[in-house]
Amino acid sequence: MSLDKATVARIAHLARIHVPEQDLEPLAGELSTILDWVEQLAEVDTDGVAPMTSVVEMTARWRKDEVTDGDCAEDVLANAPEAEMGFYTVPKVME
Amino acid sequence: MSSELTGLTLATARDGLAKGDFTSVELTQAHVAAVEAVRPLNAYITETPEKALEMAAESDKRIAAGKAGAMEGLPIAIKDLFCTKGVLTTAGSHILDGFHPTYESTVTANLFGAGAVMLGKVNLDEFAMGSANMTSYYGAVENPWKRKDDKKTKLVPGGSSGGSAAAVAARAALAATGTDTGGSIRQPASFTGIVGLKPTYGRCSRWGTVAFASSLDQAGPMTRSVRDAAIMLGAMAGFDPKDSTSMDKPVPNFEAALDGGVKGMRIGIPREYRMDGMPAEIEKLWQQGIGWLKGAGATIVDIDLPHTKYALAAYYIVAPAEASSNLARYDGVRYGLRVPGQTLQEMYENTRAEGFGREVKRRVLIGTYVLSAGYYDAYYLKAQKVRSRIAGDFRDAFDHVDAILAPTAPNAAFGQGENMDDPIAMYLNDVFTVPASLAGLPAISVPAGLSAEGLPLGLQIIGRPFDEETVLRAARSLEDAADFDTKPDFIAGR
Numbered sequence: 001m002s003l004d005k006a007t008v009a010r011i012a013h014l015a016r017i018h019v020p021e022q023d024l025e026p027l028a029g030e031l032s033t034i035l036d037w038v039e040q041l042a043e044v045d046t047d048g049v050a051p052m053t054s055v056v057e058m059t060a061r062w063r064k065d066e067v068t069d070g071d072c073a074e075d076v077l078a079n080a081p082e083a084e085m086g087f088y089t090v091p092k093v094m095e
Numbered sequence: 096m097s098s099e100l101t102g103l104t105l106a107t108a109r110d111g112l113a114k115g116d117f118t119s120v121e122l123t124q125a126h127v128a129a130v131e132a133v134r135p136l137n138a139y140i141t142e143t144p145e146k147a148l149e150m151a152a153e154s155d156k157r158i159a160a161g162k163a164g165a166m167e168g169l170p171i172a173i174k175d176l177f178c179t180k181g182v183l184t185t186a187g188s189h190i191l192d193g194f195h196p197t198y199e200s201t202v203t204a205n206l207f208g209a210g211a212v213m214l215g216k217v218n219l220d221e222f223a224m225g226s227a228n229m230t231s232y233y234g235a236v237e238n239p240w241k242r243k244d245d246k247k248t249k250l251v252p253g254g255s256s257g258g259s260a261a262a263v264a265a266r267a268a269l270a271a272t273g274t275d276t277g278g279s280i281r282q283p284a285s286f287t288g289i290v291g292l293k294p295t296y297g298r299c300s301r302w303g304t305v306a307f308a309s310s311l312d313q314a315g316p317m318t319r320s321v322r323d324a325a326i327m328l329g330a331m332a333g334f335d336p337k338d339s340t341s342m343d344k345p346v347p348n349f350e351a352a353l354d355g356g357v358k359g360m361r362i363g364i365p366r367e368y369r370m371d372g373m374p375a376e377i378e379k380l381w382q383q384g385i386g387w388l389k390g391a392g393a394t395i396v397d398i399d400l401p402h403t404k405y406a407l408a409a410y411y412i413v414a415p416a417e418a419s420s421n422l423a424r425y426d427g428v429r430y431g432l433r434v435p436g437q438t439l440q441e442m443y444e445n446t447r448a449e450g451f452g453r454e455v456k457r458r459v460l461i462g463t464y465v466l467s468a469g470y471y472d473a474y475y476l477k478a479q480k481v482r483s484r485i486a487g488d489f490r491d492a493f494d495h496v497d498a499i500l501a502p503t504a505p506n507a508a509f510g511q512g513e514n515m516d517d518p519i520a521m522y523l524n525d526v527f528t529v530p531a532s533l534a535g536l537p538a539i540s541v542p543a544g545l546s547a548e549g550l551p552l553g554l555q556i557i558g559r560p561f562d563e564e565t566v567l568r569a570a571r572s573l574e575d576a577a578d579f580d581t582k583p584d585f586i587a588g589r
Contacts, residue, residue, distance in 0.1 A: 052482040091441075
């Protein structure tokens, strides 16, 4: 499975990582090598095999739907690169 | 006196403190000096000597009052993947610049609750992605071991818990926490001649540990003896309602489980771990291990784990997929680095381009691709089915055996910069550790011998889910037989 430049650009956009034009080609090569290597999984017969969704056998726990934490806006914002008046700030989204 | 103190194990230091041979403050002072002395290895990212001495003074009070916990007064290093309240937590990444958590991870809270003293935060591969500790934004970690005939080449300590391994091996911490996603505790333990235990998935809480691949990540102890691994695991483990995959099971007295030996135990030897091109010295060490366990009264049984050869490929779909999702949170808004952009979108893209290193980007992109529309079934779903097959292989094997013996890694520590051009060559380091990770099983690496180059090599014991006791008992038997007492070239403060 080899990826072309356009596909790498699309994935990079989905992953929200800026990749400069000149890096797309080498990156396509690297990613293709890894994808070619994982192709070997096609050899494994997995007909009727359920995908592993739980690592240890356990049933998900239930809990009451109630507030257990909160009232700590200062803590939440303590590490924000930019915060104002109790809010995160970001570049303007709407005109 | 001070090098005597840093040369102790957790068990002997605990006993010395109890007898009053020295205080925790004395023990900690010796280690604070060792942390300074170990700087050339770049094992620590953040040193916390004041905090350590404060914690030690509190420990001395509790010891005097007869209220000592299981790790009381014992100075340890914390992998910089665990959030520590008020102390810089980096995950080895530029993107977490300046991040001071406002909360404590459950594992570190448990350890500190048991009296452990924190010396500082230790280096790791960025977001725990790597097998050589070469990808940290804070620089590579050097292995305290050198080749017998080549004292110049700097070797890697393995990864991702490379700082933990180097600090413990160089006597700059009595023990350290590690995390293991595909081998990140066991492989560096093997490379540095120490003990590393990855518990069963669900044994230690993941809450407050920076996430890499949530269905694989598991914290565990890195120590200089099997007994120490038992002591420290007991203090780290336990049910945590804040982690939805934490298992609500009592924590056994692991130290008490060490006695009893392997007499009557059935030990499986997986045929499929005999890989093409595996160095003869690894095979020889494995045979030696088989001989030791047999000599101690275990029954050796050949077993099949037929899907072993597919484990790495499945891992390199599942782990990047989960990483791409987990790392979506680093967006320049809530914590860490922000690189400006004209729009919100540009700000995200610039922040993540500058904040993530090359290997992390590579894995996030692979993960994004295999989860993207049209490819999910072919890659992620297929890999999760293969993972079921691998787990099934182990389940079948454990119908016949109590534990499995295998090498930890296919080679000894290599030079810094080697294997960097070919990601797959680097990934092959984890060929023997990844299967147990995919199946969520407990596994330990014990130093068992030296390579022809004079470097440590580990043997691995893999056990049934939540049967760390059998794993530890078998490991103890290997440890006794191997009697590994060679020291690394670099010992802090010597």
